[in-house]
Amino acid sequence: MAQNNVLEAVREALFEEMERDGTVVLLGEDVGARGGVFRATEGLQARFGPERVIDTPLAESGIVGVAIGAALNGLRPVAEVQFADFILPAMNQLISEAAKMRYRSNGAFGCPLTVRTPYGGGVHGALYHSQSIEALFCHIPGLMVVAPSTPYDAKGLLKAAIRDPDPVLFLEHKRTYRLIKGEVPEGDYVLPIGKAKVKREGTDLCVITYGLMVHYSLEAAEALAREGVSVEVLDLRTLLPLDKEAVLAASKKTGKVLIVHEDNLTGGLGGEVAALIAQDGFESLDAPVMRLAGPDVPAMGFAKTLEDAYLLSPEKIAAALRKLAAY
Amino acid sequence: MAQNNVLEAVREALFEEMERDGTVVLLGEDVGARGGVFRATEGLQARFGPERVIDTPLAESGIVGVAIGAALNGLRPVAEVQFADFILPAMNQLISEAAKMRYRSNGAFGCPLTVRTPYGGGVHGALYHSQSIEALFCHIPGLMVVAPSTPYDAKGLLKAAIRDPDPVLFLEHKRTYRLIKGEVPEGDYVLPIGKAKVKREGTDLCVITYGLMVHYSLEAAEALAREGVSVEVLDLRTLLPLDKEAVLAASKKTGKVLIVHEDNLTGGLGGEVAALIAQDGFESLDAPVMRLAGPDVPAMGFAKTLEDAYLLSPEKIAAALRKLAAY
Amino acid sequence: MSTQPQTLAQAPELPPADLLKMHYLMLLARRLDERMWLLNRQGKIAFVISCQGHEGAQVGTAWALRPGIDWVLPYYRDLALVLALKMTPREIMLGAFARAEDPSSGGRQMPSHYGSPRLKIVSGSSPVATKIPHAAGVALACKLRHEDAVTAVYFGEGSTSQGDFHEGLNFAAVQRLPVVFVCENNEWAISTPLSKEMAIERVAQRGSAYGIPGETVNGSDVVKVYQAMKQAVARARQGEGPTLLEVLTVRLTSHSSDDNQFSYRPKEELQTEQEHHEPLAAFARYLRQAGVLDTPKEQELEARVAAEVDDATAYAERAAPPAPESLLDHVYADAEPQQ
Amino acid sequence: MSTQPQTLAQAPELPPADLLKMHYLMLLARRLDERMWLLNRQGKIAFVISCQGHEGAQVGTAWALRPGIDWVLPYYRDLALVLALKMTPREIMLGAFARAEDPSSGGRQMPSHYGSPRLKIVSGSSPVATKIPHAAGVALACKLRHEDAVTAVYFGEGSTSQGDFHEGLNFAAVQRLPVVFVCENNEWAISTPLSKEMAIERVAQRGSAYGIPGETVNGSDVVKVYQAMKQAVARARQGEGPTLLEVLTVRLTSHSSDDNQFSYRPKEELQTEQEHHEPLAAFARYLRQAGVLDTPKEQELEARVAAEVDDATAYAERAAPPAPESLLDHVYADAEPQQ
Numbered sequence A, B: 001m002a003q004n005n006v007l008e009a010v011r012e013a014l015f016e017e018m019e020r021d022g023t024v025v026l027l028g029e030d031v032g033a034r035g036g037v038f039r040a041t042e043g044l045q046a047r048f049g050p051e052r053v054i055d056t057p058l059a060e061s062g063i064v065g066v067a068i069g070a071a072l073n074g075l076r077p078v079a080e081v082q083f084a085d086f087i088l089p090a091m092n093q094l095i096s097e098a099a100k101m102r103y104r105s106n107g108a109f110g111c112p113l114t115v116r117t118p119y120g121g122g123v124h125g126a127l128y129h130s131q132s133i134e135a136l137f138c139h140i141p142g143l144m145v146v147a148p149s150t151p152y153d154a155k156g157l158l159k160a161a162i163r164d165p166d167p168v169l170f171l172e173h174k175r176t177y178r179l180i181k182g183e184v185p186e187g188d189y190v191l192p193i194g195k196a197k198v199k200r201e202g203t204d205l206c207v208i209t210y211g212l213m214v215h216y217s218l219e220a221a222e223a224l225a226r227e228g229v230s231v232e233v234l235d236l237r238t239l240l241p242l243d244k245e246a247v248l249a250a251s252k253k254t255g256k257v258l259i260v261h262e263d264n265l266t267g268g269l270g271g272e273v274a275a276l277i278a279q280d281g282f283e284s285l286d287a288p289v290m291r292l293a294g295p296d297v298p299a300m301g302f303a304k305t306l307e308d309a310y311l312l313s314p315e316k317i318a319a320a321l322r323k324l325a326a327y
Numbered sequence C, D: 001m002s003t004q005p006q007t008l009a010q011a012p013e014l015p016p017a018d019l020l021k022m023h024y025l026m027l028l029a030r031r032l033d034e035r036m037w038l039l040n041r042q043g044k045i046a047f048v049i050s051c052q053g054h055e056g057a058q059v060g061t062a063w064a065l066r067p068g069i070d071w072v073l074p075y076y077r078d079l080a081l082v083l084a085l086k087m088t089p090r091e092i093m094l095g096a097f098a099r100a101e102d103p104s105s106g107g108r109q110m111p112s113h114y115g116s117p118r119l120k121i122v123s124g125s126s127p128v129a130t131k132i133p134h135a136a137g138v139a140l141a142c143k144l145r146h147e148d149a150v151t152a153v154y155f156g157e158g159s160t161s162q163g164d165f166h167e168g169l170n171f172a173a174v175q176r177l178p179v180v181f182v183c184e185n186n187e188w189a190i191s192t193p194l195s196k197e198m199a200i201e202r203v204a205q206r207g208s209a210y211g212i213p214g215e216t217v218n219g220s221d222v223v224k225v226y227q228a229m230k231q232a233v234a235r236a237r238q239g240e241g242p243t244l245l246e247v248l249t250v251r252l253t254s255h256s257s258d259d260n261q262f263s264y265r266p267k268e269e270l271q272t273e274q275e276h277h278e279p280l281a282a283f284a285r286y287l288r289q290a291g292v293l294d295t296p297k298e299q300e301l302e303a304r305v306a307a308e309v310d311d312a313t314a315y316a317e318r319a320a321p322p323a324p325e326s327l328l329d330h331v332y333a334d335a336e337p338q339q
């Protein structure tokens, strides 16, 4: 099997889906000759032509709005938002339109739209090229939010997103693009949206997380293993709908939960996960449900000192785990 | 003291602040001769002129964007978004601009902006005139989110919002506008942003809530009192920043917590409140932290059957309290 | 809007039967609309938003479209338009009464939020202008499949202030998509007059910002409206790209049943407008002059329309509301409906 | 962009001293910019986005503004503009190195996100076009206080596709606000050519959608740029409302240090552009012809600029980065800074 990085896995999924299904079209800023600013769509316009890989004007609401219209009328559009931070002008289209289309038409119209966007920090992107935006969408019934952490998951889940009859926000952590490599089967496979994955089995504590933090948490778990503490790591993979069974199973098994995300703490997805456990997993808890997340500041700064101060690390996660283990 | 409803309290606060401070200006759709679609700004254009009460074009991003510019340059704008559902086109201005202005300029520029908007259901507003949008903003450091439940709080908190040097989203539950009456002192008083209020003392259980649900919860608490169960009711009043001390105090005092909101459950503010308690109030919990909220559907329907099915009621809250009491 | 007396265009290409059908549809829309206000005042339906004064713009443009073939994205004033596209009075009243059978939304949306996959009427929301980029997307799909369907999207002049208007027209212009952007300009956005919405006289002037033709036509001259729309549709179909078509209308009612327009609108303004731009009366006059309509025919039409309105009202009033549990249906495709 | 050889405008109102200062600022901007690329390639600064090719547009327009009195909302290409508004090379380099002393953001924002309350340069963000409604709001406040300050806001042509462009211009036009909207049209938005951004030839055509004047001027003819801006500023100051001023420029570099423009842009295109529109060389030629500049003067200028660039680089390189704990400061006004 090929060793690919996340970027290559995304590109492969797009390529294969476009080959397979003539209704799949890409649209976004600079997705054509440039192949996107991260090169995720490189070569696709050359292969599929400018009618199916569309360089759009610089207008995110328009991009998503046009994609919604195309989705209503038989296409399977994959819209790229160049950086997740720039999805905000499209919030109205995503929340008022894409998410509510099926519901408001009593099932008559569907919106099989995928919106891909790179999110997250650690690439000196400063305040407006580093943000995590998932929490804003994990509150929106009618949407799905997917955030893979590995090349394998990225390919299988992106294919699932494109084939799904409902709108999916597909979040690609930009730090993982080139950093994270792994085996990716050539050819077609699809992973189910809505299923978390146990990345490491453990019995004393569990970490529930997603995205880049999966890798940092695995490193932290390794460190704790060396200290004799067994840590389970659950990768949510899909953020909406949450895999409640997997969350409650991990919590029940270990009795001590640490929820980790890069996004800032207050109002983040961790609150929902903690609330779920505090209500439905209460009886098996041996300790407070802990959250470790980015600080409550608008975003991470450009200076390396500020970026490092904002970001979590394997060390910070290990420290939180030690505290929890000692409870 | 005068008995006013919430609408009158809002209008009075606006009037008094405009009298007091010549830099306060209002802007929004139909805020002038029409006095806003709910008449919250009635009479203000006649009194203060079209230069200070500005009927804008139909463009929410523009309204908020212009207000931000005005706020940067010495004014205290109060922007009205006609219905909270229509704040979504302005998300980028609110999150990328208003919330981050001070932070990104390292404290050099401030943004003393207030955005008022009517939210919530129960007025046959259907999918797009009934939504609760607070959760989307309670995740945004740099913003404050205020949601009063009574005329007294509405007046005092709106004045605080207008005088605050940072951006405040001021949410007025439209069902409370005419329904909820109460004493409102004439003349100036200001209530602090960030402070919850115990609306009813109790010892067995507590309800943590805000907005219209405060009134429904008080009714439910009354019903439980008749059954010999003592329920405390905490009105959050400010949703960001949360009054953590008040939340933890209520939880500690009663050991059993029910969080109630009209907004749909998943990703709602209740998750954050529950997570706070599950982490910092864990040791005094006698039962799972329960949430009662709107169902996870895009919004409430127009048909009365659908609206009623969506909405919480004193009875539904009382039923949840009984279940929790029996735990 | 100019107050010059209008001269109605000649329409050799429209046979008398068509002209009469158009008149019938305008009348039907007017009478249905009036009945809804009555029902609202009786407390039977919770909300009305009117087409009154816009019927000429709507039926005139609709006549250049092929119902069920061309795609249409209407807005809340477009009752006469959707009737012309073959929605039935019963379907309209089912929406007004928020019944389970309402084909647009099953009673979920406010009245006048039309939708029908069968008729290629795209479900619309309440936030204005969001549908304008949708229209470009719908047309993009048609173009990709080399279909000759045209997409028409409707909106008020106030809604052209929204960013989505700009982004939608720009995208369609760059891609030369087969879309007609129809602006029904009644010079009011609720209480906001044209002069506070924009610093131009004619919305059509906005076409030049996108490199597309912008045209203005008087909405009480139904035949001219038809001709202008026909040209725009032909341009679209021939691959010459989008047109911005502005149709001047008059809002005869308050903005909606929740509004009272005389709190901000001078009565005389409305009267003047009414005299010069009331489309139903103007079209009837034209048809009489053309010898297509006479008093007996008109009485017959009124009777037929009244019966249809009665039937639709009675049918919808008796129809069942959506079941409470159905509020959980159709959040996602794979969620089984509960009933 | 037309490739006709340009004829530089005469500028009787600009004394030689001004012309020389303008040239100095353009040169300073160019050399600072070049140095930043060097530092980027050395791994010393993480990101560069260039003004190269835009200096004429920026200094020409700046010359019609009063630094510290008129309000300016620049965008990331506006290095020459902010230098003309009296930001210093040290301040620029402090931003490039993301130092605590960076006056724009204390090292929080990417380089070229300028801000200074003292100079009335409004802090900008990365999402494009959001600042356009801000400019209207800033001007609204000036108008309300009957100040004669004008507000100028700058952006690229690609950014005119955003809804906020439309909403901002429309608001300013309706309220007749004292704003000049300056579009630096380099015909590229990263890799997207003008033809995929809009179906018009000139951004200035968009003015008519708002009922405001739209004008196009060649950015390598600095004096003409100045004259056009002066007129627009005068109009604003006299209460005649906003102007959309398009200045044609050439993007001499890749979009940013993260881009390689030859992956999408034909080399010849850039060469042609460069020959005809390179503003620094064109202005120098003009000054020589006018007898204001000669070789010794130019050498002297180059030496002075080099020294300034060296000083700024050395100063900023030595300056301290922001303290890690300071990331918690300035979320709200009442939060005490931690240090």
Ligand SMILES: Cc1ncc(C[n+]2csc(CCOP(=O)(O)OP(=O)(O)O)c2C)c(N)n1
Binding pocket: B029, B058, B060, B082, B086, B089, C077, C126, C127, C128, C155, C156, C157, C158, C159, C160, C184, C186, C187, C188, C189, C190, C251, C255
């Ligand atoms: C985004 C958004 N903001 C506000 C509203 C509230 N609203 C409904 S209709 C309307 C006025 C629309 O005016 P216009 O577009 O001219 O259409 P008309 O009603 O005059 O036909 C407003 C402000 C809305 N529906 N959507």
Ligand SMILES: Cc1ncc(C[n+]2csc(CCOP(=O)(O)OP(=O)(O)O)c2C)c(N)n1
Binding pocket: A029, A058, A060, A082, A086, A089, D077, D126, D127, D128, D155, D156, D157, D158, D159, D160, D184, D186, D187, D188, D189, D190, D251, D255
């Ligand atoms: C809302 C938003 N979307 C995308 C981007 C990414 N981006 C940065 S600059 C740019 C191109 C801007 O082109 P133009 O406005 O012509 O300015 P130029 O760089 O050519 O001077 C893009 C797409 C952004 N900054 N903001």
Ligand SMILES: [Mg+2]
Binding pocket: C156, C157, C158, C184, C185, C186, C187, C188, C189, C190
């Ligand atoms: Mg109108």
Ligand SMILES: [Mg+2]
Binding pocket: D156, D157, D158, D184, D185, D186, D187, D188, D189, D190
């Ligand atoms: Mg450009």
